[in-house]
Every structure is written in structure tokens, then in C-alpha cells.
Amino acid sequence: MSTATFNSICFNQGYLRKGAVKISKVKNRGQRVKFYVGEASVLSTKCMQSSEKNKKEVRIGLLGASGYTGAEIVRLLANHPYFGITLMTADRKAGQSMGSVFPHLITQDLPTMVSVKDADFSSVDAVFCCLPHGTTQEIIKGLPCHLKIVDLSADFRLRDIAEYEEWYGQPHSASELQKEAVYGLTEISREDVKNARLVANPGCYPTSIQLPLVPLIKAKLIEHRNIIIDSKSGVSGAGRGAKEANLYSEIAEGIYSYGVTKHRHVPEIEQGLSDAAQSKINVSFTPHLMPMIRGMQSTIYVELSQGVTIEDLYQQLRKSYEDEEFVKLLDKGVVPRTHNVRGSNYCFMNVFPDRIPGRAIIISVIDNLVKGASGQALQNLNIMLGYPENTGLLYQPLFP
Ligand SMILES: NC(=O)C1=CN([C@@H]2O[C@H](COP(=O)(O)OP(=O)(O)OC[C@H]3O[C@@H](n4cnc5c(N)ncnc54)[C@H](OP(=O)(O)O)[C@@H]3O)[C@@H](O)[C@H]2O)C=CC1
Numbered sequence: 322m323s324t325a326t327f328n329s330i331c332f333n334q335g336y337l338r339k340g341a342v343k344i345s346k347v348k349n350r351g352q353r354v355k356f357y358v359g360e361a362s363v364l365s366t367k368c369m370q371s372s373e374k375n376k377k378e379v380r381i382g383l384l385g386a387s388g389y390t391g392a393e394i395v396r397l398l399a400n401h402p403y404f405g406i407t408l409m410t411a412d413r414k415a416g417q418s419m420g421s422v423f424p425h426l427i428t429q430d431l432p433t434m435v436s437v438k439d440a441d442f443s444s445v446d447a448v449f450c451c452l453p454h455g456t457t458q459e460i461i462k463g464l465p466c467h468l469k470i471v472d473l474s475a476d477f478r479l480r481d482i483a484e485y486e487e488w489y490g491q492p493h494s495a496s497e498l499q500k501e502a503v504y505g506l507t508e509i510s511r512e513d514v515k516n517a518r519l520v521a522n523p524g525c526y527p528t529s530i531q532l533p534l535v536p537l538i539k540a541k542l543i544e545h546r547n548i549i550i551d552s553k554s555g556v557s558g559a560g561r562g563a564k565e566a567n568l569y570s571e572i573a574e575g576i577y578s579y580g581v582t583k584h585r586h587v588p589e590i591e592q593g594l595s596d597a598a599q600s601k602i603n604v605s606f607t608p609h610l611m612p613m614i615r616g617m618q619s620t621i622y623v624e625l626s627q628g629v630t631i632e633d634l635y636q637q638l639r640k641s642y643e644d645e646e647f648v649k650l651l652d653k654g655v656v657p658r659t660h661n662v663r664g665s666n667y668c669f670m671n672v673f674p675d676r677i678p679g680r681a682i683i684i685s686v687i688d689n690l691v692k693g694a695s696g697q698a699l700q701n702l703n704i705m706l707g708y709p710e711n712t713g714l715l716y717q718p719l720f721p
């Protein structure tokens with residue numbers, strides 16, 4: 322890796338075009354700027370002005386900071402050496418401090434939340450968009466084009482706009498942006514994410530389901546028919562907005578299926594599996610709401626392809642994920658539990674022989690707010706900006 326040292330350099334705002342000199346990291350902001358010319362992708366080439374406010378080199382805008390995924394982004398960035406939050410937005414909570422909305426974050430030095438319409442993006446290099454679907458597309462359409470964006474909503478995940486409108490029951494008004502979006506299931510789409518300006522972060526259920534199934538489908542080890550998916554989620558998956566259905570007295574001491582035969586994650590799951598199969602796959606998917614705060618578990622029933630054994634599935638998953646930091650295939654016979662990934666960016670999975678010959682049972686667990694949302698979003702932005710993918714994500718699970 323060679324280095325080139327410049328004295329007080331300043332570029333116009335914007336990005337070096339791809340293929341130009343690749344600048345992987347900027348250090349010693351201010352009078353002397355040292356560029357490391359290396360493999361990683363380009364950083365924003367804004368004027369390298371040292372300023373008290375920008376203690377960290379990448380300035381992050383957090384839209385929807387007063388929600389669960391927004392708060393989770395703040396928690397993760399507390400341990401990120403290069404990303405610092407310079408803008409936070411809220412809707413009903415605009416004008417409030419983060420510490421007053423989330424007292425567990427009072428130790429963080431954060432800007433007061435403002436409404437999106439009052440947001441100033443000139444002090445921002447990249448944005449996490451943690452807003453409800455529908456709202457998101459309108460807001461992202463209006464963002465300055467210099468920003469790198471990771472959208473946690475569903476607005477840009479489905480390539481087929483008509484399918485989005487059918488399943489989300491609302492018009493999609495950003496089809497041009499949709500064409501630009503890259504679906505950010507990190508371990509599967511890493512190369513596309515690297516060069517993306519807009520990443521559509523996957524939903525929590527689709528993440529927990531595609532991570533085990535995509536490698537098995539690509540390796541032609543399981544049949545495309547009769548894929549049955551039974552998933553469970555903690556209540557934080559529904560967001561912080563007060564809803565009667567999510568009251569303690571409505572949730573505690575019981576579980577129930579919801580979105581039966583018509584959950585809006587079906588098209589997202591089928592899009593990912595069909596891409597892996599290069600042919601259309603339909604699945605049976607039933608989510609369940611559990612009396613717990615965090616956690617997501619998927620139990621998936623599949624048919625083995627002709628002549629394929631459980632060992633073949635196990636070895637394929639081992640090979641697919643042996644070099645991955647955040648996806649772990651457990652030892653044979655160990656059942657994945659949400660307790661063991663809580664608060665972390667891990668996905669634990671395993672595969673078991675069904676009593677019914679020729680079938681397998683696959684189990685996958687994640688934390689819906691981390692690998693299912695904010696953790697994967699940070700993993701993606703690290704890649705988009707040329708930082709080590711695991712930066713700010715090495716939290717071990719919180720157990721018990
Ligand atoms: N929770 C989860 O496990 C997962 C969530 N997601 C997706 O991530 C996104 C955020 O989810 P989550 O954090 O749980 O949601 P929350 O409901 O907890 O937070 C929503 C945020 O958006 C703000 N907001 C709501 N409406 C508007 C509006 N009209 N204009 C501007 N801001 C608005 C809210 O502000 P205020 O608080 O002031 O009202 C709040 O900051 C959603 O699209 C969700 O589907 C994806 C994967 C998993």
C-alpha cells in the first residue's frame with residue numbers, strides 16, 4: 322500500500338469517480354491530509370476541514386432517530402471510530418433530545434432531533450433512513466445526490482413496482498430511484514453493495530429466511546416446491562409507535578399468527594429465493610408475534626433434491642459461511658436460540674433431518690433490530706464507504 326501526502330488539499334464536494342485514484346482512508350484531517358492509496362473504495366472528497374463538530378471522519382444523518390431502529394443505530398455507532406452522527410430527525414418527537422426520548426442514550430453526544438423539512442444535509446455524508454415505508458420514498462426522493470443512503474424500510478426492496486403497490490396497498494412514486502437501489506442482504510449481495518449509492522436494507526424475516534435458503538437453492542440441494550416457513554418475532558419488530566395490538570396486556574402470556582397467507586414479506590422472500598433459483602419460487606410463510614421484546618426465529622421445512630442428503634446441506638452451509646463473521650452454522654444437533662444472538666449482528670443457523678424421509682428442517686435466529694435491521698444497515702454502509710465490514714458491530718450477544 323503506497324501513501325501520498327498532500328498539503329492542505331480541498332476538493333469540491335462530491336465523490337471521486339469510480340476507477341480514479343482510490344482513496345481508502347483519510348487521516349489527520351486539517352492542514353495535512355494523508356491519503357492511503359489502497360484497495361478500498363472512495364470516501365467523500367469533501368473539503369478536509371478539521372472542525373470540532375466532526376470528531377469523526379464520516380458524518381452520518383439518521384432519519385427516524387426516535388424509533389427502535391434509529392436508537393439501535395445510535396447504540397452501534399457509539400463504538401464506531403469513523404462514523405459520527407451530525408443530523409437526527411424525528412416526527413412527533415422533533416425538537417427533543419435523544420436522551421429525553423431514549424434515556425439509555427443520555428451519555429451520547431448527539432444533535433437535537435429536527436423534522437425532516439428542517440434538516441440540513443450539507444453537514445452529512447451518508448444517511449440511515451429508519452422511517453415507515455411509504456413515507457420513506459417521498460423523503461429519499463428529496464435527498465441531495467451526494468449522500469450514500471441505507472434505507473431500512475421496504476420501499477426500495479421489490480424490483481416490481483406493481484408488486485409493491487399490491488402488497489403494500491399504496492402507490493410507489495419513486496420508480497427511477499427503485500432502479501438504482503441495491504438489495505442489501507450483505508453476505509449474498511456484498512459486491513453490489515460496494516458500489517451502491519442507495520441500498521435497500523432487507524426486512525428482518527426475509528433476512529432470517531434467505532441466509533440459510535439462498536446457498537442451498539443456488540447449490541440445487543433443495544426442491545423449489547413445498548418450502549414452508551414458520552417465523553416468530555419479538556414485538557420490537559413492530560416499531561415504537563403505540564398500537565393497541567402491542568400493549569402488554571395484548572401480548573403477554575400468549576402468541577399468535579398474523580398476516581396469515583398475506584404478509585407483505587412474502588414477495589420479498591420469493592424475490593430473493595427466485596433470484597437464487599433463476600426460476601419462480603412460491604413459499605408458505607406464516608409469522609407469529611411472541612411475548613418478547615427482541616428476537617426472530619425461522620423454522621423452515623424443505624424437500625431435499627434427488628440424491629441429496631442432510632450432510633450435503635450441512636456441508637454447503639458450512640462452506641458458504643465458513644469465512645463469514647456474522648453468520649454461524651452451529652455444531653450438528655445444536656438448536657439455534659434467539660437468546661444466544663440478542664443484541665448482536667449474528668445469525669445462527671442449523672439443519673436437521675425431518676422424520677419424514679427426504680425432508681429437512683432448517684432453523685435460523687437473528688436479533689430483528691440488529692442483523693434484521695440496524696446491524697445489517699451498518700454492515701452495508703461500512704462496505705459502501707470502504708471501511709472494514711465489521712466496524713462498530715463486534716458486540717457479543719447479551720445473555721442471559
Ligand atoms: N423494528 C424492526 O425490527 C425492523 C424495522 N424495519 C423497518 O425500519 C423502519 C423503522 O422501523 P422502526 O425503527 O421499528 O420504527 P419506529 O416506529 O420505531 O420509528 C419510526 C421513526 O420514523 C419517524 N416517523 C414516523 N413517521 C414519520 C413521518 N411521516 N415523517 C418523518 N418521520 C417519521 C418516527 O418519528 P417519531 O418518533 O417522532 O414519530 C420515528 O423516528 C420501518 O420501515 C420498519 O419497517 C426493518 C427491519 C426490522
Ligand SMILES: CC(=O)N[C@@H](CCC(=O)OP(=O)(O)O)C(=O)O
Nearest residue numbers: 473474475524525554555558559
Ligand atoms: C412484529 C412485527 O410487526 N414485525 C413487522 C416486520 C418488521 C420489518 O421488518 O418491517 P419492514 O419489512 O417494513 O422493514 C411486520 O411483521 O410487519
